[in-house]
Amino acid sequence: MAFSKYDFIDGVGNVSSFAGFDNFSFVLNKLFSSSLIGMFRDTFIMYAVLLFVAMPIGMFFSFYIYKKFMFSEFFRVILFLPQVLSAVAMTTIYKTLTNDLVMMYTGIDGGLLGGYGSVVTMITIIFYTLWMGFGANILLYYGAMSGINDSIIEACHLDGCNVIKEFFYVILPSIYPTITTFILIDIAGIFTNQMNLHTFYGQKPLPEGINGTIGYYLVKQTQHSDFVYLENGPWSYSQLSALGVLITVVTVPVSLIVRTLMEKFGPSED
Amino acid sequence: MEIKKKKRQFKINVYAVIVGVLLALYALSIFFALGWGFITSLKYRTDFEGGNYMGLPNMEHWHKIADLVGSLKPGDELYERYSNFTHLFGNYANAIARISVLDHAKYYTGFNLDIYVDRMANGSFFGIITNTLLYVGGTALFATLAPCIAGYLCAKFKFKFSGIVCTFVLFVMAMPLVGNTTAMLTLLKRLSLYDTIYGMWITHCSFANSYFLIFLACFKGLSNTYAEAAQIDGASYWKVMWQIYVPLASKIFSTIFLLQVVAQYNNYTTSMYYLPTYPTLSYAIWKIQFSGVFNSKPELLATSLMLSLPMLIIFVIFKNKLMGNISLGGVKE
Structure with missing residues (x-):
């Protein structure tokens, strides 16, 4: 697909032919000449937040549930609830609260989703991603923690470990394979995750200063793309495939390197 | 002390x-x-x-x-x-x-991409509900059946191809494929499966996901003596699978089916990409947010919450099943 191009011929239909590296050169030209660089920036910012904020918070929450502290079962249900609720419904509520309600109280057009500059907009969107994103991860961390042998925890307590030490010296090393898997899954999805931007904005232009993520760009382009590329129109199927191939070529070795490094330098259960 | x-x-x-x-x-x-x-x-x-x-x-x-x-x-x-x-x-x-979707889909389909289709969406409220039931029910069922069958075959019939299948699934899961939607669109249009509900059922018959590993572990954990006893009594391979092992895995099957129902019901992008004239409820309500059909916030919120209500009911009834601790060893309850 990435090496072909389509031409529409009356009475015949869409005819494909070999395009060589034309689609790749088209994509590379766009990559270095337009807002796509900004999109990579936004993608990495959002990914960094997921990795360094959402993941540790998720693990702390799971540990709380694992330790069966107060109301842990209730919190487990609440944390999973957003997973079941429609993202469309939750974005509508969130948008009304952060955009319309703030606008009505302050009179500033756009509310938190556009009225206070790009940084506030970005934080508002990232906060939503964090807010809605715990669900399944919490359950999987909890599942991994539940699999730890009780005798290890008892031994840790006999050695005088408190809860914090137990978390860092026993739980984290024990669930390290799960953490590695999550990081690898996140890397695999880094360029396909639209971070709810499409759900929030649809085909509307993003607020000033927000470039969107690569995943969002792919969704938006694919929605209106077709076999034949028209000047200044959405990218063609072949061009989008070429972009996909290029990103995959970058992501695969990154995944492998991260996996190797994590296995080499990660803690051992011993 | x-x-x-x-x-x-x-x-x-x-x-x-x-x-x-x-x-x-x-x-x-x-x-x-x-x-x-x-x-x-x-x-x-x-x-x-x-x-x-x-x-x-x-x-x-x-x-x-x-x-x-x-x-x-x-x-x-x-x-x-x-x-x-x-x-x-x-x-x-x-x-x-x-609630309605008045989309007008125009596209080329057929093996040579030469058949022009210009069709209005089946977008009345009852049309949308029918589309949603068919789409969610069918895709969830096939998306659960495919890994179940593949997992059973690989667990119970030990020969080289089973190993190849397992390696293939792990490879697909680890491979960060980006931008394959356009290739899927092209394939579906060429096979005339684009914009058809059964086309979506077929595409969801995939076992290259983590559910395959769950079923594989589950069936590996079930003793072969059941099959041997049944075969002595004259049961065929088909009967052994459907009347003995699949019922034994029914807890995992129903949990994965429910998870698929929730995921497919909330997914609006599949309808947006592949089913332009069969809008599902999720897609219809996402689209309404931007169409201006409902211009007041209370109306928009009512529409959105209405979308969440069926899943909320399912969650209340099947909370323990949905949140069951699915692991490679099965469901821990």
């Missing part, structure tokens, strides 16, 4: 208190968002826009509309416009009456 014990207790409490407070705040935010959304969805437009952002619905606004509708005759323009708004759940009644 006692001092040490007290110190430890204190540290435990600090951790529990900090994370507990954070979790309580999180729970509160979820309840607030849902509660506020629901209460606002019960307000009439003028009530909300008049400044009642946080309070309970002011019934006077509904009564006024009910009085107005009472003074009109069916068929009048004003009657048609306001007839749904005569009670507290007026926004919901209006949402059901007015």
